[in-house]
Amino acid sequence: MDAVPALTEIPPAQFVIVGDNVRLATYSWGDPEAEPVLCVHGFGSSTRDNWINTGWVRDLLRAGFRVIAVDQRGHGASEKPHDAASYTMPTLVSDLVAVLDTYLVDQVRYLGYSLGGRVGWQLAVDAPEHVERAVLGGIPDGRPLARLKVEQARAFLDHGEPVQDATTLRYVSLAERVPGNDLRALVAIAEGMRLGETDPDPASPPQQPVLIATGTEDPIHDQSAHLASLLPRGEFADIPGRHHVNAPGARTFREAGLEFLGRA
Numbered sequence: 001m002d003a004v005p006a007l008t009e010i011p012p013a014q015f016v017i018v019g020d021n022v023r024l025a026t027y028s029w030g031d032p033e034a035e036p037v038l039c040v041h042g043f044g045s046s047t048r049d050n051w052i053n054t055g056w057v058r059d060l061l062r063a064g065f066r067v068i069a070v071d072q073r074g075h076g077a078s079e080k081p082h083d084a085a086s087y088t089m090p091t092l093v094s095d096l097v098a099v100l101d102t103y104l105v106d107q108v109r110y111l112g113y114s115l116g117g118r119v120g121w122q123l124a125v126d127a128p129e130h131v132e133r134a135v136l137g138g139i140p141d142g143r144p145l146a147r148l149k150v151e152q153a154r155a156f157l158d159h160g161e162p163v164q165d166a167t168t169l170r171y172v173s174l175a176e177r178v179p180g181n182d183l184r185a186l187v188a189i190a191e192g193m194r195l196g197e198t199d200p201d202p203a204s205p206p207q208q209p210v211l212i213a214t215g216t217e218d219p220i221h222d223q224s225a226h227l228a229s230l231l232p233r234g235e236f237a238d239i240p241g242r243h244h245v246n247a248p249g250a251r252t253f254r255e256a257g258l259e260f261l262g263r264a
Helices: 047-052 056-062 089-102 115-126 150-159 166-176 183-192 221-229 251-261
Strands: 014-017 023-029 036-040 066-070 108-113 131-137 210-215 234-239
Touching: 014 089, 023 089, 036 047, 036 056, 036 089, 036 115, 047 056, 047 066, 056 066, 056 251, 066 089, 089 115, 108 115, 108 251, 115 131, 115 210, 131 251, 150 166, 150 183, 166 183, 210 221, 210 251, 221 234, 234 251
Parallel strands: 036 066, 036 108, 108 131, 131 210, 210 234
Antiparallel strands: 014 023, 023 066
């Protein structure tokens, strides 16, 4: 893996209270007058895990951007409801709109990974005035977290029963690796992603320039590449030798993403 000196400090969280009174932790760096990039992490991760420890915030600042980041509900320092209905796709999208409104930012360049990539797709479709261009890493072509078997995850939490499904076990292990994660909230997120129509709709894709980037060792690689081919202004980038968990820290991902975000 690339040796990436992490930022030594994370600024104090600025909390945004959204429509259902959930408190979201947000962070900002850089010149308030600079071009803003909104960074949104993936499932079981956080701003620190996806964007600070991997060198993204450092490199975005070096490139002259202002950085705004959010811990999605259920993650990081944000509140963590246990009700699946708190995690529908429209709710996650409206959270980001509320953050931008609070920061008085009309339009951003968007950087999302995994679940944050899927939410970014929908933000670009439902609130296109807020997204100038987007980098969506590790985005699935179907329903986020659909492969997680919720009943096995709940049996593990409630009764300590071993998780038999390999994909579900990977999700549980991913969630457990980040300090402070609330497994019940993360299982609720997986359930919430099953409520409503949450698949990316190829008939109504983002119209903005979008770069999709996925690790070559990620099982969703080919599906992500196909999704990029459906975009009217889409591009696709391989992240060589990386799987879903370690792709955010790849230098090749940062280089491709920064070049794309920096285009006029």
